[in-house]
Amino acid sequence: MQADLLAYGRQVLARQPFNGVVGATLEVxxxxxxxxSLPLAAHLLQQDGFVHGGVLSYLADNALTYAGGSVLGKVLTSEFKxxxxxPARDADRLVAVATVVGSGRTxxxxxCDIFLERAGERKLCAAAQGTIRKAE
Incomplete structure (x- = not known):
């Protein structure tokens, strides 16, 4: 069943046009x-060489939504912080790990914690929390 959920999640990610620009991969x-996860690339950086905050927000939003969707089905983000x-820099990739803190019917x-990963070692660079709601 888990493999089916992962395959389904990857299909959903493949249908997100913006992810074609960013290039994230659903790992779990x-x-x-x-x-x-997201390999770092020049087109993801801002003027000072750091990963753009919008890229980190994209990863957080998607990871939060996937986590919520894993228990609710089809969902939308209601809010997140x-x-x-x-600064996100000097890494091979970013890894966003999201978990459900609590859920109800809707x-x-x-x-979500976002890590910089380099040579297998992770450093926390951002933390997010959000409310994910069942889509109507």
Whole structure:
């Protein structure tokens, strides 16, 4: 069943035109959790060489929504907040790990940590929390 959920999640991600620009990959998608990764590339950086905050927000929003969707089905983001903890740079890739904190019939509260990963080691660079609601 988990492999089916991951395959389905990857199909959904492939249908997101913006992800064609960004290039994230869904690594984990199972009940209560999701993980997206993104190799760093020049087109994702801002003028000072850091990953653009919008890219970090995109990863957080998608990871939060996947986590919420894993327990609710078809969903939309109701709201989310992100804290940028350190500049995102000097890494091979970003990894967004989201989990469901609590859920009911129509909404889930989820959190997401975004890590800089270099040579297999991770450093936290952003943290987000959001409310994901069942789509009508």
């Amino acid at each position: 998608f199972e009940a209560g959790t999701a993980e997206l 992100i804290n940028y903890l350190r 909404q889930a509260v989820c959190r």
